[in-house]
Amino acid sequence: MELSIKGMTPLRGEIEISSSKNAILPILVAALLADESVTINKVPDISDVTIINQLINSLGVAARMEDERVVIEGQPNGHQPPYELVRQMRASFLVMGPLLARQGKVRITLPGGCAIGTRPVDLHLKGLRAMGARIDITSGDVIASAKKLIGNHIYLDFPSVGATENIMMAACLADGTTYIENAALEPEVVDLANFINHLGGNISGAGSNVIRIRGVRRLWGGEYTPIPDRIEAGTYMVAASASAGRVLIKNVVPEHIKAVTAKLKESGAEAEERGNQIEVSRKDEIRPLYIKTLPYPGFPTDMQAQYMAYLSCADGSSVITESVFENRFMHIQELMRMGARIRTEGRTAVIKGEKELTGARVKATDLRAGAALLIAGLNARGTTVISDSEHIDRGYEKIVEKLNALGAQITRQPESH
Ligand code: UD1
Numbered sequence: 001m002e003l004s005i006k007g008m009t010p011l012r013g014e015i016e017i018s019s020s021k022n023a024i025l026p027i028l029v030a031a032l033l034a035d036e037s038v039t040i041n042k043v044p045d046i047s048d049v050t051i052i053n054q055l056i057n058s059l060g061v062a063a064r065m066e067d068e069r070v071v072i073e074g075q076p077n078g079h080q081p082p083y084e085l086v087r088q089m090r091a092s093f094l095v096m097g098p099l100l101a102r103q104g105k106v107r108i109t110l111p112g113g114c115a116i117g118t119r120p121v122d123l124h125l126k127g128l129r130a131m132g133a134r135i136d137i138t139s140g141d142v143i144a145s146a147k148k149l150i151g152n153h154i155y156l157d158f159p160s161v162g163a164t165e166n167i168m169m170a171a172c173l174a175d176g177t178t179y180i181e182n183a184a185l186e187p188e189v190v191d192l193a194n195f196i197n198h199l200g201g202n203i204s205g206a207g208s209n210v211i212r213i214r215g216v217r218r219l220w221g222g223e224y225t226p227i228p229d230r231i232e233a234g235t236y237m238v239a240a241s242a243s244a245g246r247v248l249i250k251n252v253v254p255e256h257i258k259a260v261t262a263k264l265k266e267s268g269a270e271a272e273e274r275g276n277q278i279e280v281s282r283k284d285e286i287r288p289l290y291i292k293t294l295p296y297p298g299f300p301t302d303m304q305a306q307y308m309a310y311l312s313c314a315d316g317s318s319v320i321t322e323s324v325f326e327n328r329f330m331h332i333q334e335l336m337r338m339g340a341r342i343r344t345e346g347r348t349a350v351i352k353g354e355k356e357l358t359g360a361r362v363k364a365t366d367l368r369a370g371a372a373l374l375i376a377g378l379n380a381r382g383t384t385v386i387s388d389s390e391h392i393d394r395g396y397e398k399i400v401e402k403l404n405a406l407g408a409q410i411t412r413q414p415e416s417h
Helices: 019-035 045-059 090-103 123-128 161-171 187-198 231-242 254-266 300-311 328-335 367-378 397-404
Strands: 002-006 012-014 039-042 062-067 071-072 105-109 134-138 141-146 152-156 177-181 202-204 210-214 220-222 248-251 268-275 279-282 291-293 317-320 341-345 346-352 361-363 383-387 409-415
Touching: 002 367, 019 039, 019 045, 019 090, 019 161, 019 231, 045 062, 045 071, 045 090, 090 105, 090 123, 090 141, 090 161, 090 187, 123 134, 123 141, 123 152, 123 161, 123 361, 134 210, 141 202, 161 187, 161 210, 187 220, 210 220, 231 248, 231 279, 231 300, 254 268, 254 279, 279 383, 291 346, 300 317, 300 328, 300 367, 328 361, 328 367, 346 397, 361 367, 367 383, 367 397, 367 409
Parallel strands: 012 248, 039 220, 152 177, 291 317, 361 383
Antiparallel strands: 002 383, 002 409, 039 071, 062 071, 105 141, 134 141, 177 210, 202 210, 248 279, 268 279, 317 346, 341 346
16 A cells, blocks of 8 residues: 655644554563463554464464453463564564463574564574473574573663563563563563563563562463553654644653653654643754664654654754664665655764655655654645555554544555555
């Protein structure tokens, strides 16, 4: 599918943020650890959720979407998630921890390179090995086994979100206590720990850089509602300011998006926090920024592309350094087709602000790159057509409907080529 966007309409009104994609994916996977039925509330209708549910079903556990809930029932009886599902989404690799913990074995394809870099899994494997898993890599598959995982001290060379989550899930049914040092601090890691504790797990320190996981014999069932999506919120905040409109963003945790809000204010926007809502507006020119992506609580890499689109029309030159992923600048080429002036040197991009962008045919290379092009298209003169827009649907629920309700003019259409 492609999206056609008529540009230059200020966004005005209210928008409700969905639950966090990056919290829900590991939470759904962690339901594989439970002995009884698990219900997750307020699950967004996005394609990454559909894929993870298919993956869970492929392991002999029923995962059904009913209205806005996913109900997960049954015990895993498979240990080999299908290649076609795993290769579609890196988060699939998170089944490794729960399957090792419950089945004592797992065979899963290595996530290959993707549009934003090679994204290795060495830290996941290092942690699982430290807990006593035997791990071999054969023909692109990781084959792991462990009679019983044993708690240990695990130091992560980098605070990887996925490695922290995978190890945490493996450790919650292990013998003894596991300490993850230099753990990721992301709110989604905290939400996963809260969910596991809600089912009877014993995890403390999530949200700090040392997480302690005391192994328990079993996890029960339960019902859980995940946190709101901070990246979805950040994306609409930037879109609102880019269009010089005024939007009330509802269902956010302002604490989770401090870095995004701070940069938005620095650029000349107003962002007024009221409980779990933020109102964003802008009257003055967009001021140029210096941004460096970092692990939480630093500026999120998942907001880098959207800010680049925004700063393409700033009053001066901005500098963005991507320090989390090695190759996350695929959107630059596409933004330049719309008239943006950007040059790169390694992981740094210099964006020379232009008065305005011009609509063009562009391609969404990945989820956040797609969101960036949408922001650019909303503010470009003329019509922008984004092909491969399925990437955007992986992580943004009803994005066309939500933006059109704010006054945008976006239509979905079959790919024209
Ligand atoms: C998660 C998010 C993703 C976000 C990223 C960073 C989900 C489903 N996805 O991805 O949206 O952009 O966090 O905030 O939650 N690395 C290694 N070895 C490893 C693991 C990671 O070198 O074993 C490197 C990666 O290549 C990357 C960096 O660490 O350069 C960050 O990756 P990580 O934090 O693991 O991101 P993900 O969990 O894949």
